[in-house]
Structure formats: structure tokens, C-alpha cells
Amino acid sequence: MKLTEAKQQFISSWGAFGTHWGINRTMAQIHALLLVSVDPITQDDIMEQLTISRGNVNMNIRDLIGWGLVERVIITGERKEYFTAEKDIWKVATKIIKERKKRELDPMIKLLAQLENVEGDKKDKDIKQFTEVIGGIKKLGSQADKLLDVMVKAEENWFTGSVLKIFK
Amino acid sequence: MKLTEAKQQFISSWGAFGTHWGINRTMAQIHALLLVSVDPITQDDIMEQLTISRGNVNMNIRDLIGWGLVERVIITGERKEYFTAEKDIWKVATKIIKERKKRELDPMIKLLAQLENVEGDKKDKDIKQFTEVIGGIKKLGSQADKLLDVMVKAEENWFTGSVLKIFK
């Protein structure tokens, strides 16, 4: 496979994968394009390469910047803004984990904690089952939360090493 | 908060969370309803409680069964089918992990492996950067894959224990 074809394939597949994870297809594609672009590129470059509108590029780029995955680059002498993506995949992963944890996992745990305090007789069959299920999810969520915290703070080789160690 | 209100809250929030993870809102709500229902319930019960159509319930229930999260229950003497959800959250989590790994992570790693074999001079700047990025994602994906494999095979207390151990 040729490089151009491979890049194209990567961009389109990355977009498809994104949709399975609650990520907008175009955002994932823009991210993919920036990942495989050696030098910073402009909004016009992105519009052209992915054949999407200016507004679309602009909104998604800002989202990606919000996720800390892309940043603006000022090129002296140039009027236009250039963009570049973080290429270190471990950093990309930790940023995504950190952000999703904050946006989704943390609020969920908070909600579950509230639901656990349902009023009524704790010995009642229905209440018992409800608090057990909610408590179980909360516990699992908190555990995952802690694990992800450790991962985010750790170095990539910690991840690699620990996993391999588990296998002996 | 009263039990009925808490259940309602859980169902609607669980549905909302689902959408952030690429899961259809209604499927998540049906799952939530089954999680907090002590006894098995019928399609009609679900239709009524969530005010959704028969077809919708049927399709999503079948999907949930496909994920191994819900199962049919035959109640002797009853003509209707009843449904019940796995209540052990650890089992729920491992089933979801196993299934998403198979459906999404594994194919992604396979694709990346193909893209790594892009033809051309490995010293070429563009090719080098491309294979580095793809290789990095593949490595991270494989590592995650292995970690998830271990988790799925392990017991819940392994997860809890290991995490706590990391904290010393």
C-alpha cells in the first residue's frame, strides 16, 4: 500500500472507529489527518483534504483544542493560523482519559452516590436490591476512576511494564 | 429521595450516559430498568414503563441479549416471555469489555498492522512519521488489549486488590 492510500485509509477508519466511541466522525477524521501530517496545516488544507466546510472545520478544531489534542501554531510572517496534533500517542491517550473521566465518569459516580441514599427500610427487598445494584456500579466506577488516575500520572513504560509483569 | 423516583432518575441518567459511550439511549434505559427490576418483566412492562413501542423494545432487547447482558426467562404456565438482567456488575463489565474488545479494538489493531506495512523508503521523513504514529497507536492498543484480557479473566477482587496495591 502506498503512503497516500494508507493515510486516506487511516483517516476514514479512524473516523468510523470514533463513532463507536461517541466521537463525531469528522472530529476523529480531522484528528487523524493532523496525526499523519508532518507539518502544521491550515483550516483550508483540512477543508480541501476532507472536503468539508469551513464552519465544520472550525468548530471541530476548536473542540479538539478543548480536548488538548491539537494546538494552534503561529508561523512568523504568515497571516493564517496553522494547526498541529500531539503525536505522542501515550500523551494523547492520557489526555483523552483525563478528559472523559472528568466529563463522564466523575459525574456518574456523583449521581450514584446520591441514588444510594434512597429513603426507606434498608431491609425491604426492593430497596435492598436497588442499593446493591447502584452500590455495585458506584464501587466499580470508583475503582476504575482510581486505576485511570494512576495510569494518567504514570509513564508509558509503567503501563507496558505492569501489564507484562502480570503475565510473569 | 423515594425509591420510585430514584429508579426513574437512574434509568434516565443511565440512558444519557450511554449516549456518550456510543450506546443507544433506549437500549441503555431498558438495561437500567432491568437492572433495578427485582423480578423478570415482559416486553409489555418495558413498553409501559418507558413509553416506547413494541418494536423498539423487541429490537433493543435482542441487542442486549446479544451482548449477554439480558436473558429470556421462561415462567412455567405463562405464555409470555420474561426478561431479566445480569445483576452482578463485575460480570456486566467483563461482558461489555469482552464484546467491545472483539467488535472494535481487535479489528482496529488488525487494520493498524496492515497500515504499518506501507511501501517505500523507511528513512523517508513522511513514511517514518506515519509508521511511527501508526505503530504507536498499535502498540498502545495491543497493550490495552492484553490488560483487558487479564481483567476479564480475573476475579473482581483481583481488580480491587491490584489497584489498591498500586497505592501501597
Next chain:
DNA sequence: CTGAATTTTCAAAATAAATTGAAAGCTAAT
């Protein structure tokens, strides 16, 4: 300050995804 270049916004349009409901398909009892 002026205006050309560029970025941002957002209502409207297009597209994609979820939902309905009625018809068709089963199944089990008689």
C-alpha cells in the same frame, strides 16, 4: 482609522439514527 484577510457564529438544510406500528411470522393449546 480603513479595509482586506481570516476566523467565528449560527440558523437553515442535509444527513443519519432511532422509533413507530401494522403486517407477517411463530407457537402452543385445542
Next chain:
DNA sequence: ATTAGCTTTCAATTTATTTTGAAAATTCAG
């Protein structure tokens, strides 16, 4: 073999999400 009771399917509709593109806002050079 018939049929009532229940389940499944899927084309049509509704709803939700994404995308567009032109206008407004911003930026910066002269």
C-alpha cells in the same frame, strides 16, 4: 388444522445530529 396470543420484521416516519455557508466579528498591515 385452526386460531388466539405473542414475537419479530421493516418501510415509513419522526427525531437528533451534523454540516453548510453566508454574515458578523475579529485581526492586523498600512
